[in-house]
Amino acid sequence: QPIYNEVSDPSLPRNVSIYKLGPAGVIFDEVTDGGEVKFITVGQSNFTIPMKHYAVGLEYSKDLVVYNELWNLPIIERQAGAAFNALKNHIHFSPFLNASYSGANQTAASAEGETLAEQYLRTVEDAVTNSSSDMDNPRRGPYALLMSSANFFTMERALMRVPQEGLAIQSSAVGRIQHIIAYDGWSGVRGKKTVSYSGVTAGKAYLINLGFKEQDHQSYEKQPLQSTSADGDLSRFILENAVLDSYFGVYANPLASTEEITLPS
Numbered sequence: 001q002p003i004y005n006e007v008s009d010p011s012l013p014r015n016v017s018i019y020k021l022g023p024a025g026v027i028f029d030e031v032t033d034g035g036e037v038k039f040i041t042v043g044q045s046n047f048t049i050p051m052k053h054y055a056v057g058l059e060y061s062k063d064l065v066v067y068n069e070l071w072n073l074p075i076i077e078r079q080a081g082a083a084f085n086a087l088k089n090h091i092h093f094s095p096f097l098n099a100s101y102s103g104a105n106q107t108a109a110s111a112e113g114e115t116l117a118e119q120y121l122r123t124v125e126d127a128v129t130n131s132s133s134d135m136d137n138p139r140r141g142p143y144a145l146l147m148s149s150a151n152f153f154t155m156e157r158a159l160m161r162v163p164q165e166g167l168a169i170q171s172s173a174v175g176r177i178q179h180i181i182a183y184d185g186w187s188g189v190r191g192k193k194t195v196s197y198s199g200v201t202a203g204k205a206y207l208i209n210l211g212f213k214e215q216d217h218q219s220y221e222k223q224p225l226q227s228t229s230a231d232g233d234l235s236r237f238i239l240e241n242a243v244l245d246s247y248f249g250v251y252a253n254p255l256a257s258t259e260e261i262t263l264p265s
Contacts, residue, residue, distance in 0.1 A: 002144050002179040003208055004092060004219040004250070012222040018047040018215075018251055047251060051222050054087060055245035056080055056190075062237040080244055084225050086186035088248075090197035092219065093183055095252035096146055096206045097198065101260040104134055107207075109264040119264035120151075120158035125173045127207045127259045137256045139209035144179040150202035151263055152182040178210065207259040216257040222247035 026040055058080065064070050107130050110122035124145075131139035147155060159174045185199030200206070209216070225246045232238030 002181070003146075003210065003213065004217040004252075005214045006219045006221065008221040008224065010222060012051060012220055014051055016049040016051070016218075016220050016249065018049065018218065049218065049220055049249035049251045051220070051247045051249045053245065053247050054084075055243055056083070058242045058244065059232060059238050060240055061232075062239055065239065081225070083188050084244070084246070086188065086197060089183065090186065091250050092252075093146065093200075094197075095250075096208065096254045096258055097200060099254040099258070099260075101255070101258075104136065105255060105259055106130075107259055107261045109262045111264065116154055116264060117158040120155055121171055121173065123261060123264060124155075124158070124177070124207070125171055127261050128173050128176055131207060131209060131259045139207075139257060139259065140211060141176040142178045142210050143176055144181060144208045144210055145177055145205055146181050146183060146200060146208060147205040147263075148200040148202045149182040149184050151205065152180065155180060155205070155263075203263050203265060205261040205263055206254075207261055208254075209257045212257065216253045218251040220249050220251075222249075 027038075029038055031037060058076060060070070060073060064072065107123065107127040110119055110126055112122040113119040128141065128143070131143075132141075145155065159177055159180070183199050185197045187194065187196040189195075223246055225244055227242055227244050229240055229242045232240045
């Protein structure tokens with residue numbers, strides 16, 4: 001939620017067009033006496049977001065009733081909710097993890113500083129400086145940091161506002177980081193099928209600009225997670241079937257918003 005501009009609307013079409021009008025698309029001109037105002041226009045859409053349909057089915061048998069085991073159902077439903085949240089995290093974070101970053105979107109680890117926490121802070125400063133000075137895609141914040149939990153606590157110490165023993169510097173970069181998100185992925189099993197979602201690699205972090213998230217990070221939800229029940233199959237003593245499903249689509253442009261950081265070790 002901190003990264004994406006979210007729209008929830010049941011009237012969304014099957015495909016949502018993305019129209020871009022960035023900060024470089026607006027220029028003010030002086031208008032002299034009798035002069036003419038120049039108009040900006042929304043450009044043609046180069047991208048569309050398809051609404052994708054995700055679902056899982058639950059069923060319970062007569063045995064659950066006969067043996068008074070209906071207490072299992074809330075546990076299963078909670079697991080379904082956890083799996084759905086994991087799917088949404090994967091779809092929303094994977095564009096940042098899978099992008100091919102080049103020099104304009106990369107910051108190397110800094111060796112400045114006597115402690116690892118100070119080196120982390122110096123590295124974040126470098127990343128903010130590089131992001132802000134990119135003339136093609138200026139990314140001046142505020143920011144979110146997406147990283148592995150393996151580096152989370154060190155980064156948290158580096159960005160604390162209080163003076164720290166062994167950390168001689170303080171930096172305004174601390175105030176530019178609004179969110180630190182630790183993401184380690186997820187894995188789940190259904191029957192014989194195993195699904196794994198990759199998390200952030202340890203030693204890497206992604207400085208994500210939130211200043212233009214309305215154009216860089218779009219999340220469209222046509223239908224939130226919804227449960228629909230129906231009668232079961234008596235030939236198999238299935239009393240009830242339930243389907244949990246959702247329609248949503250995601251657009252992200254990490255090369256316009258994100259700096260890939262290699263952290264000190």
